[in-house]
Amino acid sequence: MRFEAMWKDLAPLGRAAHGGYFRQPFTAVDHELRHWFRTAAEDRSMTVEEDDFGNLVAWWGGVATAERPGLLTGSHLDSVLDGGAYDGPLGVVSAFAAVDLLQARGVVPIRPLGVAAFAEEEGSRFGVACLGSRLATGAWSWEEARKLRDRDGVWLRDAMASVLAHPGGTDADHLTRRDPHERRRAWVARVAAYVELHVEQGRDLVERGAAVGLGSGIWPHGRYRFDFTGQANHAGTTRMEDRHDPMLTYAMTALAANKQARLGGHRATFGRIEVAPNGTNAVPSRVTAWLDARAATTPALQELVATVSDQAEQRAGRDGTALVVTPESVSAEVTFDAALTELAGEGHRWPVIPTAAGHDAGVVAQAGVPTAMLFVRNPTGISHSPDERAETEDCLAGVEALADVLERLLR
């Protein structure tokens, strides 16, 4: 089957020697990923559209217009730092494979069908998750995005310029498209519905013995930057009682976040940290750490972040350090389209499960497009890790399921 051939071609791109993936956007690897995407589209005589933010769509049955809206499927090709092979690419490869199946079944599309690969879904380079879909649907303005830099200080626009002809749009575009609401209206008018297939990132499907499931919605979640500042000093000669060490305030905050999440059944993670000057024999002057927080409801999320921030503030008072908390990207709760999800699941025994992971599907749903998600079983539940897995048999069941859903919507 062509699924396996595509998967094999894609597998080596951005893979480190130990097996982890580094597929950051607008890099040399991203060039290779885009080349792979264009080849897959050409093999199926699909027309590729690349927007000014790096999002790709390969169209079958004509390019969608506001007059003839299309059906969209797909996911993303980028990975977290040292990620797995499935998160993102499984949805893109399955989408192309579903087109193959539909063509084999003799389906003639009554409307355009697009396979999408959204840019920087993980936010692993510029810190904003679903950056490509947010820009395309106007959930982020280009004026905000212009201020983004990666860890090395590279501006988003400069990074984009390495793969795009008009990063952020031409000046002429700006005149007509600088208003995010306008951009959203233009994007939504061309998309009748969006269906995203994704590897599951937990073990609900394992526990329910199903290869495939449908998504009910996405937990509200956010990223919050915690800037702890203190006083750099000599690690040997400075008495413990004379210090203003922001590392201590951070350490207590990381433990407090974990405890609050455990108590409330939420999720809280400090996975990224930057220390200045980060020298062995110096008390740090600054620790910046990012809290990834998620909860079942928006009030619960707000309470979680407020409690952690309060406890951090109190500790900062004792340490003689200062703290500023900045929300970097916060996503409201998403409920997928009930009618679309019901239509998709009709006649199948697919469990309907929520997820605490963000997806482009959430952004597209919030833009006002009827959206559904399909999940494929993950035997260990591990994701964002080189150990992420899905059985080929389950992947093929996912392709079949996606083709079934798309066929219903195309007829």
Place this chain on the structure above:
Amino acid sequence: MRFEAMWKDLAPLGRAAHGGYFRQPFTAVDHELRHWFRTAAEDRSMTVEEDDFGNLVAWWGGVATAERPGLLTGSHLDSVLDGGAYDGPLGVVSAFAAVDLLQARGVVPIRPLGVAAFAEEEGSRFGVACLGSRLATGAWSWEEARKLRDRDGVWLRDAMASVLAHPGGTDADHLTRRDPHERRRAWVARVAAYVELHVEQGRDLVERGAAVGLGSGIWPHGRYRFDFTGQANHAGTTRMEDRHDPMLTYAMTALAANKQARLGGHRATFGRIEVAPNGTNAVPSRVTAWLDARAATTPALQELVATVSDQAEQRAGRDGTALVVTPESVSAEVTFDAALTELAGEGHRWPVIPTAAGHDAGVVAQAGVPTAMLFVRNPTGISHSPDERAETEDCLAGVEALADVLERLLR
């Protein structure tokens, strides 16, 4: 006075816009520092010697030999990352200024007087403090040093090759000098005594109302790498109870180290940390952090490190993570030469104070050379920080004191 002119010339080298210093060894800035050193030596008709490890000595009154051993003074020019102007350079500039004073006083050296600038004293690039003096005196073998890499993976030898003709020595040298004991004997034979002047890195002199003080000795201290390993996973979808998060083990360890140091009157600092993959939405797979620990006695230091390691191990058991602790450089207690220190202080009311900071003077003392230290008052006690300060008046008192000590030893 020439002290101030030298200080002014040196001040801009390696200084960042916000005022902090980045004077890492074997870099472009190091080239400039060496050029400054050679110019200062030429201005005084001193002969510069650069050894195969990057240590510089400018000789007045001839180059020392085993037959005609010299008197050595000086310090280092490198800084910690984002350090201050005084730690190191004050000793080198004061040494040249003391030569000026001695010449003005009409002192004719009965033996060679050398002004030294040791390489990589801070260990800010290759992780080993006092690397230059340790290599020169055989406290580290070149075979060990060859294995050192900086944060970017650059080998020590390759970095050295950018400034030195024969990094680590020529092959011919290796035949005669590969034995560290042999190297120590050769080095020590040429040095009759060493006197290092340094900015104080605490507030003892402030509290005792003295501009200048003498050193009694150096606390034993060490750097220990803590490698915490866990299981990378998705920050959103992984239930808190399913995680093996090494960040939590680290956070508890950082707090425990602080508490143990406070309880015992020791010093313990986690100032440097590296996280993999260091992504906002991933539970880390690995956290590596460096403990800088110091105590008044070697048994107290050993107990401090053992207690922190034990508490970290226990927490690792609860977190389902693993811990390996590796000592990277451990320095024994140093007591400076009592007779030399007494001779230096005769007729002055200089307080005699201990320090918890490592210095090349400690390495030289341990090699068997009679060694003394002079400290110059630091109004805030802050060091290893852009806020490090010394009043010019106190610096000039330091130069005078150093010249007095050297004159006694030269007559």
